[in-house]
Amino acid sequence: MNTPLRRVSLAVMVLILLLLGQATWIQVVKADEYRADPRNARVLLDEYSRQRGQISAGGEVLAQSVQSPDPGDRLRYQRQYTDGPLYAPVTGYYSQIYGAGGMERAMDPVLNGTDDRLFVRRISDAVTGRDPAGGNVVLSIDPRVQRAAYEAMTSRGYQGSVVAIRPQTGEILAMVSTPSYDPNPLASHSGTTQQNAWNQLTEDDPPTLTNRATSETYPPGSTFKIVTTAAALEAGAITPEAPVTAAPRITLPDSTTTLENYDGKPCGPGASVPFATAFAKSCNGPFAQLGAQIGADRLRAMAVSLGFENPGLTVPMPVQASRLGDMADGASTAQSSIGQRDVRLTPLQNAQITATVANGGVPMTPTTVAQIQGQDLSTVESTEPDRLARAFSQSTADTLTQLMIGSENNGSGQGRIPGVQIASKTGTAEWGANPKTNPPHTWYDAFGPVPNPQIAVSVIVERGGNRGEEATGGSVASPIGRAVIAAALGSGS
């Protein structure tokens, strides 16, 4: 009976070896993956023992870690947000229980000090005996523009988003999402406070935690006509003077469905109007026909070169990809050409389109980070403007600018800035299951001043703001866009 005893001893060793093997698998092979999992709160807790870097913009500190006022607190540093709701879409939150969001998450390695770019400074901290601390992030956000955009939206009780970009560099000057939230309770060291805040925020309707500028996609409506026109101009399919249909409704190609102008009125007194007039009045028929004429492929190529269908974009927060839909037949291509059907884009994408026109056809990589600093505020790295491949020619850009000036001057002009020429396009997008009865989303894409644009902005006001079904981009969204441009120019930058 000793043979089986020996075998059982061997089996015992095999069992222990199996355990050791699995422990090695978890603690060595899978260790990095599990350690970095956002649901693993340990790393976060660890970070509270070091001073996390600050997030600042235009000399204002937006987020910083200060010594916890409670001496018995096991977490040494308390994260604080100045003007929380104003900057929350950019800064994000930093929660012990719920992880981090926004910039706090995207720039986490810098803020917690583990980024390779801070390596030399870490060494010097260790040598000089200074407490290890994270690096700082300086944003490209212009506090005056951000505040103007936020206040313009919230003072009217609007729900939506504003994104402003400096056309020549791609720097994001404002990124607003309303209604917003205060990240301070989420950073509380009291678990109950965090839980209550989180439970409330996740149930908010309309949602507050979502950064609409980057994480929400909307039908662009007529603002997409900029893309359609750019593609048509590049293809030589249209000129501003070319006559186009003035009919109040057209029949879509390959189908019996009709498409009518927004108000159901004709575009002009005669059978045709110049294309520039159709652009200024945003008549749907000519653009649907134009889109169908140049075809889905050209339309898609233009949209992609402007940033559509890019799931990997980060600013450095990840940005939801903007999509065109499949545009399988002529009818859907025609509907897509006026920004309906399956076209969905983020407010950031719309601002990027506008900025590209303002920058003469060259899109710049958008970003919110201007600088990375060490613990001592010395510059470690500055973001250099990054040119992307030209989307359309300078002459197309010039023509689009003139068309958009025509559009701007055709509108009601609420909040017009004396002495500043703005080029713009409005949009009124139907959405949802009952597009005719839902209050539409209203858009305003604009840049100015022409001829030397300092800022390109895209505004979306969801559900028509307070105008209900009567809302249009011109009446609801444009005053906000103009206020943002005014703030940017007033700032002297």
Added chain:
Amino acid sequence: MTRPTAPGAQNGAPGIDRPADRTALRPAVAAAVSTRRGVELALLALAAVITTGALVLVEANQEQELTWALLYLGAAYMALLALAHLAVRKFAPYADPLVLPLAALLNGIGLVMIHRVDLARIARAVSLGNEEPAQEALRQVGWTAIGLVFFVGVLWLVPDHRTLARYGYTAGFAGLILLALPAVLPASLSEVNGARIWIRLGPASIQPGEFAKILFVVFFASFLVVKRDLFTSAGKHFLGMTFPRPRDLGPLLVAWGVAMAVLVFESDLGTSLMFFGIVLVMLYVATERISWVLIGLTIFGAGAFAAWTFVSRVQIRVSVWLDPFADYNGRGFQVSQGLFGLATGGMGGTGLGAGRPELVPFASTDFIFTSLGEEIGLVGIAALLLIYCLLATRAMRSALAVRDTFGKLLAAGLGFAIAWQVFVVVGGVINLIPNTGITAPFVSYGGSSLVANYALVALVLRVSNAARQPSTEKRPGTPVPGQGQAPLAPLAEASTEMVSRDQVRTPPHGGVRQEAGAPPDPAPRGRTRGE
């Protein structure tokens, strides 16, 4: 057995003629066979030093005040162990010197980790403004004391492990009652976190399954001693193995039935797996037939599959095992958190007191291994697993060395029980097998487990004492000159004989039995027991 004698017998100079007066031999034997109790004491001191050192690290990392009280705690722990050591000296002087220190070290590390989780729970309660929870570590120290009382009690009350063979059926019956009790009791008294394996009596809860484990090993050892000839003699050759006759499958089927009943009525995969695994291994050791294991695994597999099909709790455990992160916020939370903890610890661990083991639910009981894995890393876990391995194989070694069949089966069963329980619980928390919810022997917080395992270790020591004790009184045959040590070989194979001292000088059986590993003796081996 390649070497036909037990170490004790070798040292006992077996070739010489024995003097008629046994008392006259005693001093000579004592001089020849070292009891190695000094080694045990030194190792116990080492265990106490390691435990105290670990405690100091925890306190330092938790920024608690370092006081001399820590040293007193270490000294008190050492004193408790010293008392156990004295009991071993008195009641089992030839016992294996490694077993008690290994158990004590595991116990000590467990206490430190339970204390460390206490600190975290208290800090959390304070930050949430709740009442401070009771310190589990203090209770566990109490349970350690009670466990050591059991330990000494078993050594004292069981002077010879073979006496236990008489109570085989009693033990089996008691074990069955203990195992079945939680299923019969109302859920309010027996259910904790979905598994009905408890008996809750006011503040004290006991897990009767821990004690049932030992009782079943005793029962099966005595049962198999009597019946093993039956199991080994008859059967059919098939696929190169000898399969038992269907009618001999009865005991296995009963064990299977019990395991399945536990699974279904108590929703406890762990106890079920524990119980059946031990039975299978003991059957295999007794019969030397791998076919028993295959049959057992087959029917257990079938039963487990059926349970997986019909019992939702088992389904949940399996689906969490397959992908712990699929239902992260729900059922997979505990295992996922455990894996996060282990991964964060990585190779070297965060350091004792420097991790966040409290993020895992049940950090001091079922999931204490993830707490340890986080703070002492893969290196520390590997060390602990090797300690378990050593503990189990020391029991196996005693089984090899002891000369009676009952002792062999008892020690093998107990040794395997330790290793198997470790495999089931640690495998569960590190997601090698579905998580089951039983405790890690000696390390986890939990009174029943600790007390039962100290009793278990006492039995192992009792068997190892018999194995190493100079066997002058029990040697059945006078060595025949010229045959060397051959007559000793049958002893290793002999079943339990309760022989009175008057009978000692008469061999209870004649002839030389074949060694293990050789083809089984075709003749029936039924033998009379001199009870």
